[in-house]
Amino acid sequence: MYDILIVGAGPAGMTAAIYARRASKSVLVLEAKTYGGQIVNTPDIENYPVAAHISGFDFATKVYEQAAALGAEFKFEKVTDIADNGDYKTVTTPKHTYEAKTVILATGSENRKLGLPDEDKLTGRGVSYCATCDGAFYRKKVVAVVGGGNTALEDALYLADLAEKVYIIHRRDAFRGEEANAARIAAKENIEVLWNSQVTKLIAEKKLSAIEVTNKDGSVQTLEINGLFVAVGRIPENQNFAKLIELDDAGYVKAGENCLTNVPGIFVAGDNRVKEVRQLVTATGDGAVAATAAIRYLNEG
Ligand code: NAP
Numbered sequence: 001m002y003d004i005l006i007v008g009a010g011p012a013g014m015t016a017a018i019y020a021r022r023a024s025k026s027v028l029v030l031e032a033k034t035y036g037g038q039i040v041n042t043p044d045i046e047n048y049p050v051a052a053h054i055s056g057f058d059f060a061t062k063v064y065e066q067a068a069a070l071g072a073e074f075k076f077e078k079v080t081d082i083a084d085n086g087d088y089k090t091v092t093t094p095k096h097t098y099e100a101k102t103v104i105l106a107t108g109s110e111n112r113k114l115g116l117p118d119e120d121k122l123t124g125r126g127v128s129y130c131a132t133c134d135g136a137f138y139r140k141k142v143v144a145v146v147g148g149g150n151t152a153l154e155d156a157l158y159l160a161d162l163a164e165k166v167y168i169i170h171r172r173d174a175f176r177g178e179e180a181n182a183a184r185i186a187a188k189e190n191i192e193v194l195w196n197s198q199v200t201k202l203i204a205e206k207k208l209s210a211i212e213v214t215n216k217d218g219s220v221q222t223l224e225i226n227g228l229f230v231a232v233g234r235i236p237e238n239q240n241f242a243k244l245i246e247l248d249d250a251g252y253v254k255a256g257e258n259c260l261t262n263v264p265g266i267f268v269a270g271d272n273r274v275k276e277v278r279q280l281v282t283a284t285g286d287g288a289v290a291a292t293a294a295i296r297y298l299n300e301g
Contacts, residue, residue, distance in 0.1 A: 002028045004294050005091050005100035007079045008237075010037025011280055012270025013106030014063045014072075015287025016294075021070035023295045028098060029067070030091065032078035036060025037108045038271075039280055042133050043124050048280050059280075079107075080240055084263050102294040105245070105253060105261070106269045106287065107237040109278075114146065114230055118202050126208025131155035131229050132279070138163050141226035144211060146199055148172060152231035153181035159229065160188045167223060168193045169213055199228070236272040248274055259290040267293050 004020045006013045009031035020027045039045070042056035051059070068074065077093035082103060091098045111129035113119055119127060128134040131145070135158055143163045145156045148170035154177075160166045168185065173195045175182045185191050194213060201212035203222070210224045236251045246254045246262040252275075253268040255261055261268050269290035270283040 001088060002026045002098065002100040003298055004028075004102050004104060004291070005030065005089070005098055006104045006106055007082075007091070008032075008037065008106035008108055008270070008272075009035040009064070009074060010106060010108045010270060010283065011039055011060070011063060012108070012283040012287040012290070013037075013104065014060075014067045015284040016104050016106060016269055016291040017067040017072035017287075018063075018070060019288050019291035020295065021067065021072050023291075025295060025298060027072040028100065029072055029074045030077050030079050030093060030098070031074065032076070034076070035064045035074065037283075038111070038129075041123055042130070044137075045133070045280065046136060047132070082241055082244055082266070084244060084266070087265070089265060102265045102267065102297055104267045104269055104287075104290045104294060105238070105241060105272060106290070107272045108283075109234040109236040109252075109271045111230065112233045112235055114199060114232065116199065116202050118204065119230075122202055122204055122208050125206065126204065126226065127202065127228050127230065129230050131158050131231070134227070134229075135159050135162050138227045140164050142224065143167070143227040143229060144169055144199075144223060144225050145229045145231055146170075147231035147233070148175040148177060149231065149233060150177035150181060151233075152229075153177040153185055155229050155231050156191055157181070157184055157188065160191050163227075164190065166191045167225070169197050169199055170195060171198050172196065202228070234271075234278075238272050257289065259286055259293055265294075265297055267291075 003025035006029045039056040081092040083090040142165045144167040146169045196216035200214040203210040253273040255268045255273045267290040269286035271278045
């Protein structure tokens with residue numbers, strides 16, 4: 001029986017492991033893929049205090065080593081189910097069933113992809129899913145943002161202050177995002193919106209150099225761009241807990257800044273919970289909050 005079982009070895013989960021071990025709690029971290037979560041896709045982190053430049057992979061490796069050195073146990077197994085037995089929880093993977101007094105859900109969320117050939121290969125080479133992470137690499141360059149929600153609109157506005165030109169490619173003739181954002185977009189001289197349009201091809205040798213865009217009327221154009229920012233929504237990885245944990249309509253765990261879920265003894269940290277700002281620094285912050293809440297729950301018996 002572990003004191004704290006953490007689902008997900010991204011920045012939130014691994015920070016929770018550090019806090020839990022420093023409070024001498026036994027910790028198991030279960031991760032479906034490899035440690036690090038989505039930050040490993042970021043080539044250069046510039047917005048995390050202390051490290052002016054560090055790759056996402058190096059960042060993840062350092063946090064992993066820190067948590068492991070403190071005695072956190074890591075196993076690479078996908079959690080398929082969690083059951084609440086009151087004062088302990090049962091966590092199931094295809095290989096084993098684990099018991100823990102508390103659980104922290106830190107599974108993160110996945111970017112929804114366009115599903116185009118070479119999209120994965122070009123991620124970090126001209127294709128990005130995070131304007132605030134990677135926008136600075138496109139100063140005075142030409143970029144395109146795909147999507148019509150608030151994320152796409154805010155990404156376009158953010159990029160318009162850095163890049164020479166920003167295209168927004170949206171599949172319909174009206175934005176889903178707020179009118180205030182749409183009005184700010186309309187007022188920006190270096191943003192051009194391509195309505196009723198979809199990206200149908202990524203053109204690249206080593207790095208992205210252009211995209212093919214197809215309009216609803218069947219016309220096709222090639223845009224020479226340096227960067228493509230995909231902002232077509234996210235998919236929180238909570239599907240396997242949906243029958244136990246309260247989720248919102250978009251699938252995020254309903255929890256506030258205190259990281260408490262509807263189930264006593266089960267906490268949430270990072271991108272898979274309802275929150276305003278999904279950044280590395282807020283994920284690690286959540287890890288600390290959730291672990292502290294779990295430690296308090298354990299100590300209060
Ligand atoms: P979203 O609101 O779900 O918007 C996703 C956009 O991507 C939609 O415009 C959608 O088109 C488009 N899309 C989806 N799949 C596509 C595909 N395969 N190909 C092309 N386009 C595709 O997602 P989001 O913008 O990430 O926002 C998520 C939530 O966070 C929203 O509730 C949003 O309001 C909120 N948010 C709030 C703020 C803020 O308040 N400051 C900032 C960011 C996000 P359709 O419109 O045609 O469906």
